[in-house]
Amino acid sequence: MSPALLVFALLALAALVSGLGSVTSRSVVYSALFLLGALVAVAGFFILLLAEFLGLAQLLLYGGTVVVLIFFVLMLTRQEEGERVDNPWRWGAAVAALLFFALYTFAVLTTPWPAEDPELISIGELGRTLFADWVLPFEIASMLLLVALIGAIIIARARD
Amino acid sequence: MLSVGLESTWLLVALPLFAFTLIVFAGRWLPRQGAFLGVLATGVGLALLALLAAAFQRGGEGAFSVDWLRWAGFAIPLGMHVDALALVMLGIVTSVSFLVQVYSLGYMASEPRYGWFFAVVSLFAAAMLGLVLADNFLVLYVTWELVGLCSYLLIGYWYERPAAAAAAKKAFITTRVGDLGLLIGILLLFRATDTFSMSETFDLAQRGDIAQPLLTVIALLVLAGAVGKSAQFPLHVWLPDAMEGPTPVSALIHAATMVAAGVYLVARALPLFEAAPLALFVVAILGLVSALLAGALAVVERDMKRVLAYSTISQLGFMFMGLGSLGYSGAVFHLFTHAYFKALLFLAAGSVLHSLATQDIAQMGGLLRRMPWTGATFLIGALALAGVPPLSGFWSKDDVLHAVLTYQSPAFGLLALVATALTGLYVARVVLLAFFGGPRSEAAQHAHESPAILIGPLVVLAVGAAFAGLLAPLGVVRALLDPGHPYTFDPGLAVLSTLAAVVGLGIGWAVYGARLLDAGAIASRFGSLYGLATNKFYLDALYQAMVDRVVLTLARLVAFFDRRVVNDMGVDGAGVVTTAAGERLRYLETGKLYHYALLMVLGVVGITLIVLVIG
Amino acid sequence: MLPLSWFLVVGGALFSVGLYAVLARAHAALVLIGIELMLNAVTLNLVAFATYAPGGQFTGQVVTLFVIAVAAAEVGLAIAIIMRLFRNRATVDVDVVDEMRW
Numbered sequence: 027m028s029p030a031l032l033v034f035a036l037l038a039l040a041a042l043v044s045g046l047g048s049v050t051s052r053s054v055v056y057s058a059l060f061l062l063g064a065l066v067a068v069a070g071f072f073i074l075l076l077a078e079f080l081g082l083a084q085l086l087l088y089g090g091t092v093v094v095l096i097f098f099v100l101m102l103t104r105q106e107e108g109e110r111v112d113n114p115w116r117w118g119a120a121v122a123a124l125l126f127f128a129l130y131t132f133a134v135l136t137t138p139w140p141a142e143d144p145e146l147i148s149i150g151e152l153g154r155t156l157f158a159d160w161v162l163p164f165e166i167a168s169m170l171l172l173v174a175l176i177g178a179i180i181i182a183r184a185r186d
Numbered sequence: 187m188l189s190v191g192l193e194s195t196w197l198l199v200a201l202p203l204f205a206f207t208l209i210v211f212a213g214r215w216l217p218r219q220g221a222f223l224g225v226l227a228t229g230v231g232l233a234l235l236a237l238l239a240a241a242f243q244r245g246g247e248g249a250f251s252v253d254w255l256r257w258a259g260f261a262i263p264l265g266m267h268v269d270a271l272a273l274v275m276l277g278i279v280t281s282v283s284f285l286v287q288v289y290s291l292g293y294m295a296s297e298p299r300y301g302w303f304f305a306v307v308s309l310f311a312a313a314m315l316g317l318v319l320a321d322n323f324l325v326l327y328v329t330w331e332l333v334g335l336c337s338y339l340l341i342g343y344w345y346e347r348p349a350a351a352a353a354a355k356k357a358f359i360t361t362r363v364g365d366l367g368l369l370i371g372i373l374l375l376f377r378a379t380d381t382f383s384m385s386e387t388f389d390l391a392q393r394g395d396i397a398q399p400l401l402t403v404i405a406l407l408v409l410a411g412a413v414g415k416s417a418q419f420p421l422h423v424w425l426p427d428a429m430e431g432p433t434p435v436s437a438l439i440h441a442a443t444m445v446a447a448g449v450y451l452v453a454r455a456l457p458l459f460e461a462a463p464l465a466l467f468v469v470a471i472l473g474l475v476s477a478l479l480a481g482a483l484a485v486v487e488r489d490m491k492r493v494l495a496y497s498t499i500s501q502l503g504f505m506f507m508g509l510g511s512l513g514y515s516g517a518v519f520h521l522f523t524h525a526y527f528k529a530l531l532f533l534a535a536g537s538v539l540h541s542l543a544t545q546d547i548a549q550m551g552g553l554l555r556r557m558p559w560t561g562a563t564f565l566i567g568a569l570a571l572a573g574v575p576p577l578s579g580f581w582s583k584d585d586v587l588h589a590v591l592t593y594q595s596p597a598f599g600l601l602a603l604v605a606t607a608l609t610g611l612y613v614a615r616v617v618l619l620a621f622f623g624g625p626r627s628e629a630a631q632h633a634h635e636s637p638a639i640l641i642g643p644l645v646v647l648a649v650g651a652a653f654a655g656l657l658a659p660l661g662v663v664r665a666l667l668d669p670g671h672p673y674t675f676d677p678g679l680a681v682l683s684t685l686a687a688v689v690g691l692g693i694g695w696a697v698y699g700a701r702l703l704d705a706g707a708i709a710s711r712f713g714s715l716y717g718l719a720t721n722k723f724y725l726d727a728l729y730q731a732m733v734d735r736v737v738l739t740l741a742r743l744v745a746f747f748d749r750r751v752v753n754d755m756g757v758d759g760a761g762v763v764t765t766a767a768g769e770r771l772r773y774l775e776t777g778k779l780y781h782y783a784l785l786m787v788l789g790v791v792g793i794t795l796i797v798l799v800i801g
Numbered sequence: 802m803l804p805l806s807w808f809l810v811v812g813g814a815l816f817s818v819g820l821y822a823v824l825a826r827a828h829a830a831l832v833l834i835g836i837e838l839m840l841n842a843v844t845l846n847l848v849a850f851a852t853y854a855p856g857g858q859f860t861g862q863v864v865t866l867f868v869i870a871v872a873a874a875e876v877g878l879a880i881a882i883i884m885r886l887f888r889n890r891a892t893v894d895v896d897v898v899d900e901m902r903w
Contacts, residue, residue, distance in 0.1 A: 119824030777899030
């Protein structure tokens, strides 16, 4: 059993358990915490796939900001009585999700993927590529973030 | 001395076309709405023609072509063929157009849409010249239709008058029947020969490379087009009605040029007919019937212009008879002389109309004394028409009769002579009733001579009508058109034809001049025949009934189909179905997010499955 | 080396789990969590492809970076909307926002 295989198996287990826990928990806070676990597992996957920078970025951005934001929301929108967490379509949704997964897996497993050895790329090269070949999408993404920021402020502003 | 080559002949077409464009677009800023441009174009054209004739004299005929459309290894050439026939036609069209336009400067002077008249006449001239020069059936057809369009526009020049509008429609639709035949004939010819070029096609026909009975069918279809345009039986009904147009139009188009296009076509395509003897005979027969029928109708007609219209049909019938008897030079020469004396007669009639404001012969009388120039020129034209020697009509009609008597059966020849006599009869009737005797109305009483600008062209044409015939005994005609058969004077024939003409004139004088016989008594004696003639042998009524019963019923059916099936079901139906579907499908929008998400997922799954199964 | 398809299957599983959350949860924030899971699954797939595709490392990783950035922006906006909803209706149950319908 190679170390890679072991790590993979552990990460996969962690991701799946966290994911399932997140979506079936009856407590909203636990859901958010499980989400954090899933995100960390995915970060682990990134590192396993030799994309270290992305792994770090994942931890910072998702773990650091997205989950925190979700916690904010959960705190600020607490209701007095018990709030409903699941809606009556649960079982239909489960069927649909399973159906989707089945179809997807079938497609993946029946496609002949090329087998290549992965290579590590340096962060420096990644940075250079980002600012040379991808500079336009980069600028547009920054614009997007700005717009999202302004939009969020406007939507969430107190009424005056 | 300027010298041009025959390849510049296209300028003859370009000049009036250019005049048309200028008048249409810039007319309002030009003096007199640009009318002078039309006159100028044809005037310059005449000068150019002289140079071109010199070139022809030097170098013989010429053919030029340039490729127009090209695709898939197949090219449609635009060709120009300048030979003796083309030059004769070019001469006729250019000179008569010029004279008629000069005449119109005065005749149409009080019309508000003055410029438009000259524009369309210029367009007509360009199209007619193009038609004559075409060496390619496609170009011929295009110019053929264009000429028909100009005729429609000019007959309906006074479109505010319902009679004029109806006459224009009738002309267009009747010639359309013929044109359809021509088109089918051209297409069949193309299928048989793989070319639109006239010269190549005629070569193939002469060599026997086109099979019978296809060739006969094609020839008959082409003849159909000619019959329509030249108002021969059975498509003659539009020409008398076309007299609703202004008189210069009648002179130019319906006497000298457009109606001659049919004769030109048959003459040009004579190689086709020579190889299809049945079709050739049909040409001759239709000509004979038209000559007799129209002659008879002219004898009982009261409207001066309509008499001339029937006369045109009749004379064209002579030309067709000549062509059908392989009398190429006779027919073309008769075309030439007829153009001039008929145009003369129409313009003189116009002068009478201008002065009297009526066209009814019964209301005229004694005009020779009051309108001497008009009367004298009319008389010259009328005698030329009757075929009195030594005027032009005699020489050309003689050439035609020579061919007919040589080629056709004696019975045919006899009937042709009867038609000649009929010509004399109606000519005498018109001349005597209009210009001699005493005035039979107020208008005739106060008639006065027309202004010089109207008389000028009349005199020029009268000179032509009188002396052009001498080209025949001088050998020019045969040298140009039929070099293999030089002219020989046939005294027997000359006597015979003159006799026929004199008999007709004599009867006419007896009835209408000296009152030896009473017209009314004759009419009641031949009551049924007279009734038939005055009702134009019920042909018009027959055609109208056909249109009403057959065509309109068909049209109603098609309209129903269009309204209910295509519109209500097809067009509206699409909208109705969409609306109904929408009203039912809107219940899918429940407003709940997860419903939409679920449907999306199901949709994606569904599409993927479909792609997996099919793709 | 580990076969590519394994990574893809894990990604697919995560995606399906997130899909379930979007379809079945009634609290707006929980739906958001589901969306985040789906996005993560997508990035996982992208990076897997990036690593295993010949010459595709740069493209794959850069695109993934952008996806993460956009996801973050989207979360911010979603939060704002949820806050607004809560202020208007005193609840974040997704069933109450059903007025845009027939």
